Amino acid sequence: MSAVSCKNLIKTFTQGEQIIKGLDDVTINIEPGEFVCLSGPSGSGKTTLLNALGGLDNPDSGEILVDSKRVDLLSKSDLADMRLHNIGFVFQAYNLIPVLTAQENIEFVMQIQGVPAQERREKSRAILAEVDLADHEDRRPAQLSGGQQQRVAVARAIVSDPTLVLADEPTANLDSKTAVQLIELFLKLNLERNITFVIATHDTRVMDYCRRLVRMVDGKIVSDLQQPGIGVSS
Amino acid sequence: MAQEQSVSASILAKLAWRNLWRNYRRTLIMLTAIVIGVWAMILFSALMRGMLDEMVHAGLRVLPGEVQIHHPAFRDDPSIANSMQEPQGELLATLNRPPVQAWTARIKVPGMISSERDNRGAQLLGIDPAQEIALGFDPGDIVEGRFLESPQDKGIVIGRKLAERLETQLGKRVVIMSQDPDNDVADRGVRIVGIYKARLQATEELNVYVGRETLQKMLRIDKQVSEVAITANSYKTVDTWWPAIATAAGPELDTQPWMVLDAYLGTILSIQGTMNLIIMIIIFLALSFGLVNTLVMAVFERIREIGLMMALGMRPQWIMYQVLLESLMLLCLGLIIGNVLAAATILPLEGGIDISIVGDGLEMYGMGATLYPVLAAQDMLNSTLVVLVLGLLASLIPAWRASRYNPIQALAKN
Numbered sequence: 001m002s003a004v005s006c007k008n009l010i011k012t013f014t015q016g017e018q019i020i021k022g023l024d025d026v027t028i029n030i031e032p033g034e035f036v037c038l039s040g041p042s043g044s045g046k047t048t049l050l051n052a053l054g055g056l057d058n059p060d061s062g063e064i065l066v067d068s069k070r071v072d073l074l075s076k077s078d079l080a081d082m083r084l085h086n087i088g089f090v091f092q093a094y095n096l097i098p099v100l101t102a103q104e105n106i107e108f109v110m111q112i113q114g115v116p117a118q119e120r121r122e123k124s125r126a127i128l129a130e131v132d133l134a135d136h137e138d139r140r141p142a143q144l145s146g147g148q149q150q151r152v153a154v155a156r157a158i159v160s161d162p163t164l165v166l167a168d169e170p171t172a173n174l175d176s177k178t179a180v181q182l183i184e185l186f187l188k189l190n191l192e193r194n195i196t197f198v199i200a201t202h203d204t205r206v207m208d209y210c211r212r213l214v215r216m217v218d219g220k221i222v223s224d225l226q227q228p229g230i231g232v233s234s
Numbered sequence: 235m236a237q238e239q240s241v242s243a244s245i246l247a248k249l250a251w252r253n254l255w256r257n258y259r260r261t262l263i264m265l266t267a268i269v270i271g272v273w274a275m276i277l278f279s280a281l282m283r284g285m286l287d288e289m290v291h292a293g294l295r296v297l298p299g300e301v302q303i304h305h306p307a308f309r310d311d312p313s314i315a316n317s318m319q320e321p322q323g324e325l326l327a328t329l330n331r332p333p334v335q336a337w338t339a340r341i342k343v344p345g346m347i348s349s350e351r352d353n354r355g356a357q358l359l360g361i362d363p364a365q366e367i368a369l370g371f372d373p374g375d376i377v378e379g380r381f382l383e384s385p386q387d388k389g390i391v392i393g394r395k396l397a398e399r400l401e402t403q404l405g406k407r408v409v410i411m412s413q414d415p416d417n418d419v420a421d422r423g424v425r426i427v428g429i430y431k432a433r434l435q436a437t438e439e440l441n442v443y444v445g446r447e448t449l450q451k452m453l454r455i456d457k458q459v460s461e462v463a464i465t466a467n468s469y470k471t472v473d474t475w476w477p478a479i480a481t482a483a484g485p486e487l488d489t490q491p492w493m494v495l496d497a498y499l500g501t502i503l504s505i506q507g508t509m510n511l512i513i514m515i516i517i518f519l520a521l522s523f524g525l526v527n528t529l530v531m532a533v534f535e536r537i538r539e540i541g542l543m544m545a546l547g548m549r550p551q552w553i554m555y556q557v558l559l560e561s562l563m564l565l566c567l568g569l570i571i572g573n574v575l576a577a578a579t580i581l582p583l584e585g586g587i588d589i590s591i592v593g594d595g596l597e598m599y600g601m602g603a604t605l606y607p608v609l610a611a612q613d614m615l616n617s618t619l620v621v622l623v624l625g626l627l628a629s630l631i632p633a634w635r636a637s638r639y640n641p642i643q644a645l646a647k648n
Contacts, residue, residue, distance in 0.1 A: 051642055057642050077551075080547050080550070081547065082547075083545065083546065083547040084548075085547070089546065091545075091645070095542045099252035100248075100249070108245065108543075109546055112546070112547055114242070
């Protein structure tokens with residue numbers, strides 16, 4: 001059973017009178033525990049594919065399966081539930097909730113899930129320590145650096161033990177050192193927790209860590225390469 | 235699932251409260267508007283309630299008694315021919331036990347009063363002064379001379395304004411005139427022993443008081459009276475006790491509560507609640523536009539966050555609840571402060587507000603020169619309901635819009 005897969009996915013956008021193919025008959029199958037990078041130039045369809053796989057955007061046609069569930073057939077509320085329980089998201093712009101502290105941001109997803117307060121607290125503290133932000137739990141996003149905010153976002157994405165983490169350009173706003181630290185954190189979580197990572201990026205520093213590199217151009221997958229040895233030894 | 239719902243409610247409440255104070259200036263402005271609106275609604279209702287209360291009291295004060303018994307034809311033709319026997323038997327026993335606090339039997343006939351200079355139409359009231367005082371006539375209203383001393387008193391007490399009109403004064407003799415049951419003229423010369431003041435000039439001009447037995451003799455109606463007036467000292471509870479009086483009086487007499495006897499006052503009082511509610515709704519409708527604008531702005535500024543929360547798995551209806559909760563918190567805060575402020579304003583004024591500057595104009599509505607605002611729990615409850623119901627209805631628009639965002643489009647907003 002694959003962690004996430006899609007078949008003959010088509011998504012078009014209209015720009016003026018022009019119809020742009022965001023996804024052009026994309027088929028991909030990602031197994032549990034894979035560490036996959038979607039690469040390609042801007043407008044190649046990486047983010048569109050990621051959004052479709054995460055149930056954030058509906059394709060025009062095609063099938064998407066997450067944990068054997070047809071995502072493309074779910075209602076808005078069921079999609080929300082699927083994202084809540086199965087998928088962790090990491091965005092380029094960190095996207096933390098500014099009125100909540102680092103710890104509250106991490107607890108947010110668990111709180112919606114209905115995890116008891118004590119368990120939430122323990123898990124959020126443990127995960128903050130894991131991303132090296134143990135002393136920053138009471139800080140609000142505005143009081144954290146970009147790298148720290150992104151680590152909080154990663155902690156939020158994985159704290160509820162999702163089977164799949166979708167990351168969209170997670171290192172785009174980070175300096176080299178922080179970017180490498182972040183991707184190493186991803187890799188560690190992938191290896192230790194067997195979480196499937198799908199990362200849309202055009203950052204070569206990130207691609208260097210991916211065991212599977214999928215290249216997209218104009219909404220199509222043009223190459224899908226396994227990079228044996230990469231990541232595991234890192 | 236139940237646990238999921240309750241825990242979600244706690245995060246929604248936390249987010250709503252913190253978002254409320256994110257732009258605290260805007261929140262404070264809106265809060266101030268709600269507070270003023272609530273305060274104005276309750277104050278207005280208290281003034282209206284006080285005004286109507288005063289109108290009813292003034293109306294009842296003209297001839298005290300929340301319940302009156304008459305000959306069945308008297309209300310259509312208030313002549314001495316339509317008189318009745320003084321209370322006796324079961325009726326007398328009922329009148330002499332609680333909840334009746336006081337009662338009196340009066341003669342009330344239209345007549346004429348003439349001084350040596352002028353004459354006027356007047357209402358001749360043949361009374362038992364002790365019963366009348368027990369019923370509510372204030373001897374302190376006698377500004378010159380004295381009140382009648384007994385039903386046999388041979389003097390007359392007239393109003394200050396009537397004395398002015400007749401160009402007469404205390405100690406002078408006047409002639410009172412009416413018709414007896416045979417339609418013959420009945421008259422008598424009487425000396426003015428007292429002059430009274432009333433809240434309403436019309437009362438001073440209309441009512442003249444004569445001893446009941448004196449008037450009975452003049453009209454040749456031994457032991458007959460025009461009306462029996464009864465009080466239990468609360469016009470509001472009259473519905474609970476007047477049927478017992480009616481039963482005791484029997485079907486051959488016409489027993490009615492004050493709101494039937496004075497249909498105008500009765501109607502005004504019955505529509506008071508509705509009028510207050512309509513005015514409350516109008517006040518808050520104006521405010522609700524501000525509330526909608528504030529929430530629309532607040533939602534607009536947070537589109538990205540709303541998109542994020544949806545992306546993380548928050549259901550659209552929870553987004554809606556969060557905005558509604560934010561509105562509810564603002565409304566509740568406004569209600570608490572507004573209610574406290576209204577109580578703090580009205581309670582010190584319950585002793586009365588001097589409105590003599592506009593007293594003449596208000597007299598035509600049966601009001602005196604002092605207005606007594608009444609802080610009523612009903613008005614506070616009504617304003618709370620109006621604010622909550624209309625406020626939440628107004629908030630539905632921005633809340634619904636927030637829940638309809640597409641997460642991807644919302645996340646793409648700057």
